[in-house]
Amino acid sequence: MIRTSIFLASCLVAAAWTASPAKQALAGPASPPVGARVEPSGFWTVQSAPQSPVAGPAARSGPDNELTFYAQLAGVSNAEAARRMTAQERTRPEFERLMRTLRAKERGNYTDAELIHRPDWAYRIYFKRNPAATLSRYTRNPRFQARSARYTPAELERLTKPWIERLNAERLTTGYGMNARRGTADIDMVVSREEFEAIARRHGWGPTPDFLNLKFDPAPVGPSIEPSVARGVRIFAQGDRNLGATNQAALGGRIVLRDGCLKVIGFDGKEQLAYFAREVGLGLDAAGYLSLHARASKPRHLGRIGEQFTWAGPIGIDEHAPMVSELRRRCGNAPLMHVGIPDSSAMFNARYGLPRAPVTPPRRPKSN
DSSP, X not given: OEEEEOOOTTTTOEEEOOOOHHHHHTSOOOOOOTTOEEOTTSOEEBOOOOOOOOOOOOOOOOGGGOOOHHHHHHTOOHHHHHHHHHHHHHHHHHHHXXXXXXXXXXXXXXXXXXXXXXXXXXXXXXXXXXXXXXXXXXXXXXXXXXXXXXXXXXXXHHHHHHHHHHHHHTTOEEXXXXXXXXXXXXXXXXXXXXXXXXXXXXXXXXXXXXXXXXXXXXXXXXXXXXXXHHTTOSOEEEOSSOOOSOOOEEEEEEEEEETTEEEEEOTTXXXXXXXXXTTEEEEEOTTSOEEEEEOSSSOEEEEETTSEEEEEEOOOOOTTSTTHXXXXXHHOSOOEEEOOSOEEHHHHHHHTTOOSSOOOOOOOOOOO
């Protein structure tokens, strides 16, 4: 399947609702989180926090009891997996010759091929017209199975182009691929089905054609910022779409709260204004620390404000992103940093068996 990744320049960001200072004054008294300082403004500062509790790395079973990756994929024993892989290696040259032949002689009819593994392994070859008769002209190998396909990849591209443009205009996807085997465009959505249907009704798009396979993301669960902590935070800036596909470099910094503004402090000590994915919520952990959590049906602790975090990026963001002007008004003109769905570095390192404390990079030599 041809995979097309689309990274949105605007980075799908907006800010979640947070009570304005005037409304906060009516909210009544609230105890600050553990370790927080109340500033003269009434907002909180949290400069540091103990590292989040971590579990040890997952126990690994012995090699004699582990299924190989292919055995798990095919649902067979290791011995059967080994036999299948040997047979597939022997068949591979014939498959490659067949693909070259079909691309040359069955252009517009042959669409795609795939290797299946259950219940037994086989190559499925897809044609628009007369699949069984067409394949029999080129091979009688029972490991090659003919299947019917509705569209070629080029036809799917033409059919889906208007829909892709619609979805991109509304920032509803971060990637798609043409699946000529199934006759669908598989589209990774960054909204839930209910959110998409509301947008489609508003624009009068009508029914979704059957060649679109929209792969929806669940909407976040619960408030973006818990009422118990809203009083001490000026604004909690985050996306109005799910995060979707991002770059995967491991970035990091300490996320702090200074006079009600969430900021990222880099290894160089410079600060940036923090943006979050909409899947992230702000509240209190079980020990009473201001913390981040995943907004899921079963919330997952992400880390405490004041500790070191790790996230995947970089994620682009610019001054035209929703709520940037309001963030600027409340928290100033520091550079922006989109931290996506960050993890406590202590938890991240424990999960992957890395050293618990992040390594501080060496200082840059002074220029002469």
